[in-house]
Amino acid sequence: MTDAPALPLKLFNSLTRSLEEFVPVHPGEARVYSCGPTVYNFQHIGNMRAYVFADTLGRTLTFKGYALRHIINITDVGHLTSDSDAGDDKMEKAAASQGKTAWDIAAFYTAEFKRDLSWLNVRDPVKWTVATDYVPRMIDFAKSIADRHCYELDSGLYFDVSTVADYGRLARAVTDDGEGRIEEVEGKRHAADFAIWRKTPAGETRQMEWDSPWGRGAPGWHLECSVMGEAELGMPFDIHTGGIDHREIHHPNEIAQNQAYRGCGSLDCADHSGARMWMHNNFLIDRGGKMSKSTGEFLRLQLLVDRGYHPLAYRLMCLQAHYRSELEFSWEGLGAAFTRLKRLRYAAAALECEIERGRRETVPDCPEILALRREFDEAMSNDLNTPQALTIVERTFAAKHLSKWQRADAVSDFGDVLGLKFFYDVAALPRVRPKAATITEAEIKAILTRRKEARAAKDFATSDALRDELAAGGVEVMDGDPLGWDWRLDN
Ligand code: AMP
Ligand code: ZN
Numbered sequence: 001m002t003d004a005p006a007l008p009l010k011l012f013n014s015l016t017r018s019l020e021e022f023v024p025v026h027p028g029e030a031r032v033y034s035c036g037p038t039v040y041n042f043q044h045i046g047n048m049r050a051y052v053f054a055d056t057l058g059r060t061l062t063f064k065g066y067a068l069r070h071i072i073n074i075t076d077v078g079h080l081t082s083d084s085d086a087g088d089d090k091m092e093k094a095a096a097s098q099g100k101t102a103w104d105i106a107a108f109y110t111a112e113f114k115r116d117l118s119w120l121n122v123r124d125p126v127k128w129t130v131a132t133d134y135v136p137r138m139i140d141f142a143k144s145i146a147d148r149h150c151y152e153l154d155s156g157l158y159f160d161v162s163t164v165a166d167y168g169r170l171a172r173a174v175t176d177d178g179e180g181r182i183e184e185v186e187g188k189r190h191a192a193d194f195a196i197w198r199k200t201p202a203g204e205t206r207q208m209e210w211d212s213p214w215g216r217g218a219p220g221w222h223l224e225c226s227v228m229g230e231a232e233l234g235m236p237f238d239i240h241t242g243g244i245d246h247r248e249i250h251h252p253n254e255i256a257q258n259q260a261y262r263g264c265g266s267l268d269c270a271d272h273s274g275a276r277m278w279m280h281n282n283f284l285i286d287r288g289g290k291m292s293k294s295t296g297e298f299l300r301l302q303l304l305v306d307r308g309y310h311p312l313a314y315r316l317m318c319l320q321a322h323y324r325s326e327l328e329f330s331w332e333g334l335g336a337a338f339t340r341l342k343r344l345r346y347a348a349a350a351l352e353c354e355i356e357r358g359r360r361e362t363v364p365d366c367p368e369i370l371a372l373r374r375e376f377d378e379a380m381s382n383d384l385n386t387p388q389a390l391t392i393v394e395r396t397f398a399a400k401h402l403s404k405w406q407r408a409d410a411v412s413d414f415g416d417v418l419g420l421k422f423f424y425d426v427a428a429l430p431r432v433r434p435k436a437a438t439i440t441e442a443e444i445k446a447i448l449t450r451r452k453e454a455r456a457a458k459d460f461a462t463s464d465a466l467r468d469e470l471a472a473g474g475v476e477v478m479d480g481d482p483l484g485w486d487w488r489l490d491n
Pocket of ligand 1 (some may be wrong): 035046047048241242245282283284285
C-alpha cells in the first residue's frame with residue numbers, strides 16, 4: 001500500500017457507548033475474541049451476520065497493520081435454552097430429541113457452521129477454542145473466585161453480582177432490576193446472579209459432565225468465554241465481539257467474572273472488564289422481528305444458495321448496512337445485493353481483460369488513486385463504515401481515465417479488506433450443489449468437461465446438446481456468469 005500517514009482506527013466501544021481510538025494492549029498486535037455458536041443446531045443467517053462483522057473487523061485490523069490474533073469459540077456444553085439460568089442444556093436437549101450423542105451433535109453442527117463461514121469468505125481464526133477442551137481451566141478459574149464472589153446452592157455454584165463494582169454497566173442495567181429475569185432458581189441472592197457451575201441433579205446423568213469441588217456437573221456458559229479468552233489471549237486483550245443480545249446478559253456476566261478473577265474494581269478503567277473494547281453487531285431482522293432459532297423455521301445460508309444466490313451476495317448485503325444498524329432481510333434486498341456483486345465482478349473481469357493486453361506499469365500511484373485509497377481508509381477507520389467503503393470501490397472501478405494497473409491494485413486491496421474477492425478464486429469458493437439435486441456432482445462435471453471440449457473445438461451443436469442434457473437433469477449452465485458459477489440447479 002502507500003506511505004500516507006496512518007489514520008487512527010476508531011471503533012465503537014459498547015462499554016462506554018462511544019467511539020474510541022484503537023490502542024492495542026500489545027504494540028503491533030490485535031487480539032480479538034468472538035463469541036462463537038452453540039452447536040446444537042444450524043446457524044441462521046442472522047448468526048452469520050455476527051461472523052461477517054467479526055471477520056470484517058479482523059480484516060480491517062490486518063489492513064491497519066496489526067498482527068491479528070483472532071479466537072472464535074465453539075460452545076459445545078453449558079448454554080441453556082435461556083440466556084440466564086432457566087431451561088435445559090441446549091446440547092443435551094438436541095441430543096435427546098435427535099437420538100444422538102451430544103458429541104455427535106456438536107461435531108455435525110460445527111462442520112456445518114465452518115462450511116457456511118467458508119462460503120462467506122470468513123477467514124479462519126488462529127484457533128477454534130472448543131469449550132469442552134477447557135473444563136479443567138474453567139474449574140481452576142471458578143476455584144480462584146469462589147470464596148470471595150460465589151455461593152453454593154443445591155443446583156450449583158452461583159456468582160453474586162453484588163460483589164463486583166458496576167455490575168451490568170455494559171447493558172446499562174441496574175443490579176436486581178429483575179426485568180426479564182424472574183427468580184428461576186430457588187435461593188438465588190439477586191435475580192441477576194448466575195450459575196458458573198451447574199450440578200447434575202441427584203439421580204440424573206448428563207452426557208457431558210465433569211467432577212468439580214461443587215460436585216459432578218457442567219460449567220456455566222459465561223464462565224467458558226472468560227476462561228477461553230484469558231487462556232488464548234491473556235487479560236486484558238483488545239476486543240471482544242458478539243451480537244447485540246450478548247450486551248444484555250452474557251457479556252455483563254463475563255465482565256463480572258473477569259473483574260473478580262483479576263481483583264479489579266470500577267469499570268471506569270478500560271482494562272478492568274477483561275477486554276479493552278466490547279463491540280456488538282446489531283440484529284438481522286425479518287418482518288416478524290429478530291431472526292431467531294426458537295421460532296422453529298429459520299433461514300440458513302444453504303437455502304439462499306439453493307435459491308440461486310451466491311453466498312457472497314449475503315456478505316455484500318451485510319456490508320451495505322453499518323454493523324451497528326439493524327438490517328432487515330428480504331429476498332428483494334438480497335437480489336439487489338446479488339446484482340451489485342455481479343456488476344462489481346463484471347467490472348473486475350473487464351479490468352482484468354484490459355490488463356492482459358498491456359505491459360505492466362511501475363510508476364507510483366497517481367494523486368487520484370492515492371485520494372481514493374485514503375478515502376477508503378477513512379471509511380473503514382471510521383468504525384468500519386462499509387456502506388461508504390463500497391461506494392469508493394465502485395468509484396475506483398469507474399475512474400477509467402486512471403491507470404488500469406493502479407485501479408486494479410487498489411480495488412484488489414479494498415476487496416481483501418471487505419472479504420469480497422473481486423478478482424480471485426470467486427468461482428472456486430462456492431461450488432455449491434443444492435441438497436435436493438438428483439444428478440450427482442460427478443455427472444455434472446463430466447458433462448461440463450465434454451461441453452467445454454466441444455466449445456473449444458467450436459462444435460456448438462454438441463455443446464448445445466450437452467446443455468440440453470443438463471437442462472433435462474434440472475441443471476442450468478451459466479456461461480459467462482460473472483461470479484463464475486459453472487452451473488446451478490434450476491429449482
Ligand atoms: P448463538 O449460537 O445463539 O450463541 O449465536 C451466535 C452469534 O449470533 C452471537 O454472537 C449472537 O449474538 C448472534 N446473533 C443471534 N441472532 C442474531 C441476529 N438475528 N442477527 C445478528 N446476530 C445474531
Ligand atoms: Zn461468549
